[in-house]
Amino acid sequence: MVRTSISIESSRILVVDDTPANLDLFSQILESEGYQVSFATNGKDALKLASLDKPDLILLDIMMPEIDGIETCRQMKQLRDIREVPVIFITAKTDRKDVVDGFAVGAVDFITKPVQHEEVCARVRCHLQIQALIKLRDELIRMLCKHNERIEALVEEQNKKILQTEKLAAIGEMVGEFTHEINTPVGIAITALSYMAEQTELITKSFNDNTLNREDFSTFLSANKDSVDIANNNLKRMLSLIQSFKRVTINQCNDERALFNFGECLSDIVMSMQPKIKHTKHKIVLDCDNEMLIFSYPGVFAQIFINMINNSLLHGFDDIEEGDIRLTARFEDNALIVLISDDGKGIQDSLLDKIFDKFYTSKRGEEGSGLGLHIVKGLVKDTLGGSIVCRNVLQGGCEFKIDIPLDNLIESHLEQKLEVR
Ligand SMILES: Nc1ncnc2c1ncn2[C@@H]1O[C@H](COP(=O)(O)OP(=O)(O)OP(=O)(O)O)[C@@H](O)[C@H]1O
Ligand SMILES: [Mg+2]
Structure with a gap:
């Protein structure tokens, strides 16, 4: 089931600052909003903690000894598990260079010291909401892709059935027309053979009665030959129809x-x-x-x-x-x-x-x-x-x-x- 509303309450926020007083201040502000806050006082610890905890947002001081905030952020963005976590820089300076460098390494926003309670809350809320929306969007895309795959499989299966039905319909139609078609030669052959049977019966009777003369017998033979020819030609035509029909239908199946x-x-x-x-x-x-x-x-x-x-x-x-x-x-x-x-x-x-x-x-x-x-x-x-x-x-x-x-x-x-x- 996909979540249809977004919730940012009790989101987890990592604050990174080398000044304990600043950490206290952020802790007060953020915990009063119901967020779960964790801390690191240097870049190294921040990288470790972020990888372990996978927070929803990181507040990162720029000016820190050893690895500064810019470098810490750059390294975070190279880690697959946390590269999507939004980073907001905290800076005491209004130095444009810091801002440019920060955005260049992947920060989403800046908060300048001294920090204002409302400003921190507003910026954090805004980015948590954006992040939650991004997750929701990705989840929806994943679900849509899955649905799509299922629908495509159904369509594919349906198409196979349609293909089979069309094949059978074509064969069915052909069978109907074919049966109709062979009716004619079969009918003619039967008529010719029945006529032959009648004539044979008559000639047999004349023979038994001793009334058979040469002329009647010769007429009988000639009629008989015509009937055989007619029956033969029509049965041959029927055979060739059956053979091609058989080949086409067998082929089709x-x-x-x-x-x-x-x-x-x-x-x-x-x-x-x-x-x-x-x-x-x-x-x-x-x-x-x-x-x-x-x-x-x-x-x-x-x-x-x-x-x-x-x-x-x-x-x-x-x-x-x-x-x-x-x-x-x-x-x-x-x-x-x-x-x-x-x-x-x-x-x-x-x-x-x-x-x-x-x-x-x-x-x-x-x-x-x-x-x-x-x-x-x-x-x-x-x-x-x-x-x-x-x-x-x-x-x-x-x-x-x-x-x-x-x-x-x-x-x-x-x-x-x-x-x-
Ligand atoms: N020989 C043709 N002369 C003129 N139009 C044609 C010809 N062959 C196909 N078409 C056009 O191409 C369209 C698509 O053909 P297609 O065979 O895919 O579907 P259909 O014949 O309409 O339905 P069916 O799925 O029953 O075959 C036809 O509806 C027709 O407009
Ligand atoms: Mg067609």
Whole structure:
């Protein structure tokens, strides 16, 4: 619990003076105010006592034999435990040089002899209060830092949960669209096979009745071949959909680093986004070498591209009926360069830096949470060890450029292959 009020009663004050009469006088004044007073008659003792007792304030005479007040104060300010204790100098002189030297070694104030009761009380009270406020401030700062750390940890944990939820939501959405998508080839294959079954039953009956003629049999064979072809093509299409879907979802769920074909990974992602865009007039165009072996995180790439394709559909083509999303990947200057662009409405230039900020969205209260690009940037930077920037393009729309140094994509046994390329 932090103290919210400051109290200076019963503060501990060390008075240092080589004249016993002065010590008596200070003792009377300060004890009448309720302070606890201790004394030293020379600089050496003062240093020892201060280190042991750690007083709240020190009143220090300047003119003392051996080590004078200025030197005593200078040495006190070098001791870690007492360097923060305020020192008020007591001086008989009104010498400006003493004042300047005193402030230079860290004094906070001066009291000139002969001392006035009220003046001593006022100056001591003022500096004790300042000191108490400084302690309170430091305590508050410490507490705020601790709270801050706790809040940052909570936000971090929350972000991880959001990231996981977003991942699952994307997979969930894909599953829905995918199931819908494979319905068609499965339906066609079933229809073709049912037709084949019916025809086989009819032909079997004719055969058993001895009414089967050559022409009917030939028609049956030809219909049968068509049905097999139809069923075959549709089942093949289904298989390829299942395979890409499987790869993308497995990748998305998998946080492991692996050796994989980047071109294939991109085309799987494009394929798995097809069900979503095939009801629109938008197109995803992929421009990438098929043989791009890298050692990295396929799941992270899947998450990045799904996020960005969704952004083009949601933001870039907001009021635009027909547009292209282009994914280009190439090795260039010892880096993997990936460009994701669309010919949509683009992004206001002044917002190009903001779009990566946590919670920035132009669709607040609608579909946007403003985390997508923040997460993407974190993944590109922290997990893939690359960078991402965005710019508007002249022809309209915007282009994101991801740049990942090849060093971060190579497992030692890959190096040779990439050198040959
Ligand atoms: N391709 C794009 N075309 C136009 N604006 C874009 C595009 N991509 C991103 N933006 C802008 O950047 C903002 C931030 O994108 P981000 O993906 O971080 O959040 P979001 O899509 O709004 O919400 P979500 O967290 O659901 O992804 C968007 O709200 C949009 O204004
Ligand atoms: Mg988004």
